Amino acid sequence: MSDGHFKKIALIGVGLIGSSISHAARRGGLVDSITGHARTAETRDTAVRLGLIDTAHATAAEAVQDADLIILCVPVGACAKVAEEIAPYLKQGSIVTDVGSVKESVVNDVAPHIPSGVHFIPGHPIAGTENSGPEAGFAELFDNRWCILTPLDNGDAAATAKLKAFWQALGSDVDVMTPQHHDMVLATVSHLPHLIAFNIVNSARHLEQVTDREVIKYSAGGFRDFTRIAASDPVMWRDVFLNNKEAVLEMLGRFTEDLTDLQRAIRFGDGDKLERLFTEARGVRQGIVESGQDTAAPDFGRHAGANEPASE
């Protein structure tokens, strides 16, 4: 039975996720030491100054030496290069994992580089905020959120159990599934919503009849909600869409079909259909609140003094 403790962790990348792993691991007393690599000297200095990492390294290869757990916290498009670079320096028996929002491409990119005797277990915590960088992290990010692991078919069960215990100690619930299923699920719950948010924000910016200033002033009408996830890191999201193309295009096709159906109902004034579809959509919110995946407070609790939801 593993307690999720590792002597030495290496964080390759100390952005929002990497820095939050550090905070949560320190909070739980899960590590003796944390080494880290970031591309820029500025980020490395910040990470040391904030106590996120004990030692900073200019290359990923240096950072992973002697580490028991190596976590790739870089955009998914950067994983192949990092894996190739660190491969010769990985300790026998160590575990390599990642936090990328796409899993099949990461398996294809990383697995071939991992030496025999090192355990590669892809992972993805379903948690985040719209902020980026080493100062954006906090210890509570993973509390009551799900982390999905997609172990390889020939993977070592004990190593997977150890990584699972680590994520649980960080505050997460852990699920295991195939990379293919992960990518389809995430296309639905994350990638398509982000794409739609990016798109609605950009559409609003290019109107002739409505000014940018008006869009901002009246954004409490609903628009502002979309701008939060549209403020997420552009490079991370570029890589997600480049690497989960098929699943995203599949979900996008379904979304567009359904939207065309709604558009037609509006054009022909089919009020019964609109009311029925809107009523069906309403129910999903309740399940999310009841499962603890969102706040029950109205308007995400943004209103000071807001009442609790009506109980009738």
Next chain:
Amino acid sequence: MSDGHFKKIALIGVGLIGSSISHAARRGGLVDSITGHARTAETRDTAVRLGLIDTAHATAAEAVQDADLIILCVPVGACAKVAEEIAPYLKQGSIVTDVGSVKESVVNDVAPHIPSGVHFIPGHPIAGTENSGPEAGFAELFDNRWCILTPLDNGDAAATAKLKAFWQALGSDVDVMTPQHHDMVLATVSHLPHLIAFNIVNSARHLEQVTDREVIKYSAGGFRDFTRIAASDPVMWRDVFLNNKEAVLEMLGRFTEDLTDLQRAIRFGDGDKLERLFTEARGVRQGIVESGQDTAAPDFGRHAGANEPASE
């Protein structure tokens, strides 16, 4: 110079907006008494019990008698019938306004019924939560939010000034524009975002590969944000889309064009274009936060203990 005070207000409808007007008007000492009408006896009883209205009336006609300010807080599709019903009972010199999310259709539906000597000034507070009903209201709902008035061409300037002062005393900033411009702006900042949210939630419900339970569990990936506004009142939104058809279809056409462009960039792996579009979208959030229309706290402040945004 008006102070926004009215002796007697009549609320026709005491849902989220009607009940919030009552709370905010009582908070500001803006009224001597409030009468009200709701369709069901249950809502009328609740409204009296909560102190939202001093007297409850089974018909709108009774509720408006002797009132100085009559506020229609019903779905926009119900305004015509209410206006016709109350017209014979309106006091000379009184002001009739509404809170509907569409203005041109309300002008067309209501104005013909309003007798000479009564001032009809359409209005729309850009504020709300996903909750409905008399228990959902609270006094702070309109604080620092915009209320748009769309006075008629031949309207009385003093009456408009008085209604403006009332909304300011409720906590709002007030803008004046034409009904047509209002409807185009709101199609952008509110109607299209709600339609997209309803649609993405329903699309996710009908997948074969991803279960409803998975959608809920992993909704922190972004999906949950859309479920909040998709939980808004179905009848209110049905009426919005039936009554702002042209502007919504125009905005929807633009949204779909832009989405098709993004889809093509994904299909052909155009990473530069994706990164550029995502970077552009990011900037809008900052304007909204700086203007006070949304919280600066990461993730809408849903994470206890979350840091402030990185200041680098």
